[in-house]
Amino acid sequence: MLRYIVRRVALSVPTLLGITLVTFLISRALPADLVLANLGDHAAQDPQLVAAFRQRWGLNRPAPVQYLIYVEHLLRGDLGTSIATERPVRTELALSLPATVELASSGMLAAVVIGGLLGVAAAVRSDTPIDLAVRSIMATGVAIPTFWYAILLLFVFYFVLGWAPGPGQLDAGLAPGPPITGMYVVDSLLEGNWPVFRNALAHLVLPAVVLGTVGVGFIARITRATVLDVLQREYVRTARAKGLAEARVVWRHAVRSALIPIITVIGILYAQLMSGTVLTESIFSWPGLGRYAFSSAGNLDFPAIMGVALVIGVFYVALNLVVDVLYAYINPRIRYE
Amino acid sequence: MVRRAGAASIALILAAGLTTLGSGGGARAASAPDTLVIAKDISDIHTPDVNKNYDISGVFLQGPVYSRLVKQEAPNLDQILPDLATSWSVNPNATGMTFKLRDATFSDGTPVTAEDVRFSLLRAKNIKGYGSFLADPLKDVEIVDPRTVRVVLTDPNAAFLAALASGTLSIVEAKAVRAAGGVETPGADKLDKAEQFFADRSVGSGPYRLVSFVRESQIVMERNERYFGPAPYFKTVIIKHVKEPATQSFMVQRGDADLALDMTINQVNAIRGKPGLQFFQAPSSYTAYLGMKTSIKPWTDPRVREAAKYAVDYDGLLNGVMHGAARQLGSIFMPGLLGFPESLNRQLLYHQDLNKARTLLREAGVGTVHVDFVWGLGLAYDSASADDIAQKLRADLQRVGIILDPKPVQGSILLTTARTGKPPTILNIWRPDYLDPDNFTYFASGFVAHRFDWMDATGKKDAEDAAAAGSAATRERLYEDYNRRLAQSGAPYIFLVQPYAIVPARANLAGYHYHPIYFLQLESLRRK
Numbered sequence: 001m002l003r004y005i006v007r008r009v010a011l012s013v014p015t016l017l018g019i020t021l022v023t024f025l026i027s028r029a030l031p032a033d034l035v036l037a038n039l040g041d042h043a044a045q046d047p048q049l050v051a052a053f054r055q056r057w058g059l060n061r062p063a064p065v066q067y068l069i070y071v072e073h074l075l076r077g078d079l080g081t082s083i084a085t086e087r088p089v090r091t092e093l094a095l096s097l098p099a100t101v102e103l104a105s106s107g108m109l110a111a112v113v114i115g116g117l118l119g120v121a122a123a124v125r126s127d128t129p130i131d132l133a134v135r136s137i138m139a140t141g142v143a144i145p146t147f148w149y150a151i152l153l154l155f156v157f158y159f160v161l162g163w164a165p166g167p168g169q170l171d172a173g174l175a176p177g178p179p180i181t182g183m184y185v186v187d188s189l190l191e192g193n194w195p196v197f198r199n200a201l202a203h204l205v206l207p208a209v210v211l212g213t214v215g216v217g218f219i220a221r222i223t224r225a226t227v228l229d230v231l232q233r234e235y236v237r238t239a240r241a242k243g244l245a246e247a248r249v250v251w252r253h254a255v256r257s258a259l260i261p262i263i264t265v266i267g268i269l270y271a272q273l274m275s276g277t278v279l280t281e282s283i284f285s286w287p288g289l290g291r292y293a294f295s296s297a298g299n300l301d302f303p304a305i306m307g308v309a310l311v312i313g314v315f316y317v318a319l320n321l322v323v324d325v326l327y328a329y330i331n332p333r334i335r336y337e
Numbered sequence: 338m339v340r341r342a343g344a345a346s347i348a349l350i351l352a353a354g355l356t357t358l359g360s361g362g363g364a365r366a367a368s369a370p371d372t373l374v375i376a377k378d379i380s381d382i383h384t385p386d387v388n389k390n391y392d393i394s395g396v397f398l399q400g401p402v403y404s405r406l407v408k409q410e411a412p413n414l415d416q417i418l419p420d421l422a423t424s425w426s427v428n429p430n431a432t433g434m435t436f437k438l439r440d441a442t443f444s445d446g447t448p449v450t451a452e453d454v455r456f457s458l459l460r461a462k463n464i465k466g467y468g469s470f471l472a473d474p475l476k477d478v479e480i481v482d483p484r485t486v487r488v489v490l491t492d493p494n495a496a497f498l499a500a501l502a503s504g505t506l507s508i509v510e511a512k513a514v515r516a517a518g519g520v521e522t523p524g525a526d527k528l529d530k531a532e533q534f535f536a537d538r539s540v541g542s543g544p545y546r547l548v549s550f551v552r553e554s555q556i557v558m559e560r561n562e563r564y565f566g567p568a569p570y571f572k573t574v575i576i577k578h579v580k581e582p583a584t585q586s587f588m589v590q591r592g593d594a595d596l597a598l599d600m601t602i603n604q605v606n607a608i609r610g611k612p613g614l615q616f617f618q619a620p621s622s623y624t625a626y627l628g629m630k631t632s633i634k635p636w637t638d639p640r641v642r643e644a645a646k647y648a649v650d651y652d653g654l655l656n657g658v659m660h661g662a663a664r665q666l667g668s669i670f671m672p673g674l675l676g677f678p679e680s681l682n683r684q685l686l687y688h689q690d691l692n693k694a695r696t697l698l699r700e701a702g703v704g705t706v707h708v709d710f711v712w713g714l715g716l717a718y719d720s721a722s723a724d725d726i727a728q729k730l731r732a733d734l735q736r737v738g739i740i741l742d743p744k745p746v747q748g749s750i751l752l753t754t755a756r757t758g759k760p761p762t763i764l765n766i767w768r769p770d771y772l773d774p775d776n777f778t779y780f781a782s783g784f785v786a787h788r789f790d791w792m793d794a795t796g797k798k799d800a801e802d803a804a805a806a807g808s809a810a811t812r813e814r815l816y817e818d819y820n821r822r823l824a825q826s827g828a829p830y831i832f833l834v835q836p837y838a839i840v841p842a843r844a845n846l847a848g849y850h851y852h853p854i855y856f857l858q859l860e861s862l863r864r865k
Contacts, residue, residue: 033753033756033757036753036756036757038467039467041756041779041784041785042470042473042784043467043469043470044756044784045784049465052465084383085383085384086384086532087532087533095552151581151583151584154584154587155587158587158591159587159590159591162591166579166584166587166588166591166593167579167580167581167584167588168554168555168577168578168579169554170554172374172555172575172577172593172594173372173374173555173557173573173575175549175551175557282580282581283580283581283583283584284584285553285554285577285578285579285580285581285584287552287553287554287578291380291553291580295380295749298747298748298749298750299749300750300753
C-alpha cells in the first residue's frame with residue numbers, strides 16, 4: 001500500500017504541472033491587457049513605467065520562457081508574487097485557504113451525516129412517505145440555487161428570527177487570537193478563547209448549512225441508490241434469515257458494502273467545496289478561496305490565478321488518493337500493486 | 338413513534354443551539370453607543386501602505402487615520418482648508434508652495450515636523466504605487482525649518498494644492514516607517530520594505546489610529562487621543578467588510594451596522610419607512626457619461642453623435658431609473674467645482690428632442706444602424722445601477738434607429754476594457770482623485786479623449802493654461818470654457834447624471850457629511 005501511495009503521489013506531479021500549463025496558456029490567451037489592468041490610466045501612458053512593469057513581471061520575455069521560470073520557482077516552493085498586492089501568492093493563499101477548509105469541512109461533515117442518514121432511511125423505508133420526503137429533500141438539495149438559498153437563510157435566521165449572527169467570520173470588532181491553523185473555530189478551541197470560539201462557530205453555521213444542503217442532496221441520493229441495491233442481495237437476505245437484528249443487517253452488512261460509491265461521491269463533493277464557493281462566500285462575506293479566485297480573475301492577477309488552480313488541483317489529486325486508499329480499507333479484497 | 342420523537346428532538350436541539358450561539362455569540366458592536374459600525378465592501382483594498390494605496394475603499398486606511406497638509410470638507414468641497422499646514426503661500430508661477438506646519442503630534446506622541454512631510458511626499462512619489470502618479474508634479478520637498486516645508490514642482494501646477502489633500506499624499510511618521518524599512522529616495526519601489534508595517538498600526542496624526550486591518554474582513558480604528566483637532570465622538574470605528582448590498586441592508590435594519598454604504602436606489606427605496614432608519618443623501622463624486630468612439634461608425638459623423646444626445650430621455654433617466662436620486666449633467670465636472678457652477682450646468686444641459694434627432698440622422702444619411710455597446714455588468718455607482726442606465730439608453734436610442742447591441746463586460750474588468758480604447762460605445766463614469774477641476778481635464782485631450790479618437794485643441798489649451806494659472810479668476814474662466822467645449826454638439830460624450838449617494842443609517846446618528854473621496858467625514862459623526 002505504501003508503494004502504491006508513493007507511486008500515486010509521484011504520478012500526480014505531471015498532472016499538477018499540466019494544470020499549471022493549461023492555466024498559463026488560458027491566461028495568456030485572454031483578450032485583456034495586463035498592463036492596462038494594473039497600472040492605471042496615468043501610469044499606463046508613461047512608456048518608462050510600462051516598460052518597468054513588463055520587466056518587473058517578466059512580461060517582456062517570450063511566453064515559454066515565462067512558463068519555465070514559473071515552473072523553476074514552483075519547484076522551489078515559490079508560487080510567485082501577486083500582481084495586485086505584490087505579496088507572495090503563497091502568503092495570500094495562506095490567508096484564504098483556512099477559511100475555505102473550515103467552511104468546506106463543516107459543510108461536508110453536515111452533508112455526510114445528514115445525507116447518509118437520510119439516504120439509509122429512504123432505502124430501508126423505500127416507497128413509503130419517508131422515502132418520498134427524503135427524495136424531495138434530495139431534489140431540493142441538488143436543484144436549489146445557492147445564491148438565493150444563502151440569502152433566504154440569512155434573511156430568515158439572521159434578519160427575521162435573529163437566531164444567527166450576520167455575515168463574516170466574526171462579529172464586528174471581535175478579533176481572533178494569534179493564528180495556529182488560521183481556522184478561527186479550531187484556533188480559538190486550541191487557545192481556549194471561548195468568546196471567539198462561540199462566535200466563530202455561530203458564524204459558521206449558516207454558510208455551512210448552505211453548502212451542506214447541496215451535499216445532502218447528492219449524498220442522500222447515492223446512498224439511497226446503493227443501499228437499496230445492496231439490500232436486495234442474497235447475503236442480506238441470509239443475514240435476516242439468520243435472525244440478526246434489522247439495525248445490524250442494515251449498518252454492518254448493507255451500508256458497509258455500499259460505502260465505496262458513496263465515498264467516491266463524497267470525495268468529489270469535498271474537492272468541489274474546497275475549490276471555494278464564490279456565491280456562498282459572497283453572501284456571507286467569507287474570505288475564502290472562491291472569493292480570492294474571483295477577485296484575482298477580475299484583476300487579471302495571473303500568478304494568483306495559477307496559484308489557485310494549482311491548489312485546487314492538489315485538492316483533487318489528494319482527495320482522489322484518499323478515496324482510493326479508503327477503498328482498500330473498506331473492502332479488504334481490493335489490493336493495489 | 339420513537340424515531341419521530343428522535344427526529345423532533347434533534348431538530349429542537351439544533352434550533353436551540355443555533356439560538357444560543359447566535360444570540361450569545363458576541364455583543365452587537367453597533368449597540369455600543371461609542372462604537373460606530375459601517376458595512377461596506379472593502380474587498381478592493383490591495384495594500385495597507387498609505388503611500389501606495391489607490392483603492393477606492395483604501396481611503397478608510399488613509400482619511401481618518403492620517404492627516405495631510407490640507408483638506409477639503411463639506412459643504413464647500415472646492416475650498417482648500419488647513420490640516421497639518423496652518424497656512425501656505427503659492428509662488429506667482431505656481432511652481433512652488435511653502436507650508437507652515439501646526440504644532441501636532443503623531444498618535445505615538447512624536448512631533449510632526451517638516452522632515453515627516455518631506456519623507457512622506459517623496460516616498461509617495463518614488464515608491465511607484467498605483468497612486469504615485471498624484472505626486473508626479475513633485476520635483477523636490479525642501480525643509481526650510483522644522484515647521485516650514487517648501488514643495489517644489491517640476492512645472493507650474495496650481496491644482497497640486499488640491500492633490501495634497503488626497504490619501505496617497507498622507508503624512509506618515511518618517512522615523513517609524515524608516516525603522517520598518519521604508520525608503521523615500523528614488524529606487525524606493527525596489528528598496529522599500531515597509532508595506533506590511535501599516536497593516537496593524539498607524540503612524541499618522543489623524544483623528545483615529547489603526548488598530549487592525551484584516552483583508553476582506555474588517556478595519557478597526559480607535560480614537561487618537563493626541564489628535565490636534567476636536568476629538569471625534571466615536572471611540573471605536575469598525576468598517577466591516579460586507580460584500581452584498583442585500584446583506585448590508587439586513588445589518589443596518591437590525592442595528593448591527595450604523596451605516597450601509599453600497600446600496601443602490603432600488604434597494605434603498607425598498608427599506609424606506611422601516612423603523613429605526615434615516616437616509617442621508619448628497620451628490621456623489623461619480624459623473625456618468627456615454628462615450629462614442631469617433632473612428633467607428635456611426636459615430637464618425639458628428640451629426641449622429643449630436644442626434645444621440647437629443648435621443649436620450651433625460652427626464653425618464655432621472656425620475657424613472659434614478660427615482661430622482663441624481664441630477665443631470667451638462668459636462669463631466671461635478672457641479673459646484675471651480676469653473677462649473679450650477680448655472681452653467683443648466684445652460685449646457687441637453688433635452689430630449691426626438692424630431693431633431695431624426696432630422697440630424699436623415700441629414701447624415703443614417704437609417705437604422707447597429708453599434709456595440711459596453712458597460713459594466715452589475716456595477717453600481719453609489720445609488721445608480723449601470724445595468725438600469727444601460728437598458729434605458731438602449732431603449733431611448735432605439736427610438737431613433739440607433740441600435741446599441743449589448744456587449745456588457747464583467748464589472749471588475751470594465752475599466753480595463755475602457756482603457757483599451759476599443760469599445761465603440763461605452764457607459765462609464767469619472768470619479769476624481771482629488772477635488773480640483775484639473776482632475777477632470779482628460780476629456781478634451783487627455784487619455785480619455787484619446788480612447789474616443791477625439792481631441793479639442795481649444796479645450797486642451799484651456800486645461801493647460803488653467804493648470805498653470807495662479808489666479809482663481811483666470812482658472813475659473815478657462816474651466817468654464819473647457820466645459821462648453823465638452824458640451825459642444827460634436828463632442829463624443831453624452832453626459833448623463835451625477836448620482837446621489839444615499840446612505841441608510843440608524844436613526845440615532847447625527848453629523849453625517851458626505852465626502853466625495855473619503856465617503857464620509859467620520860470625525861463629525863455622533864449619536865443623538
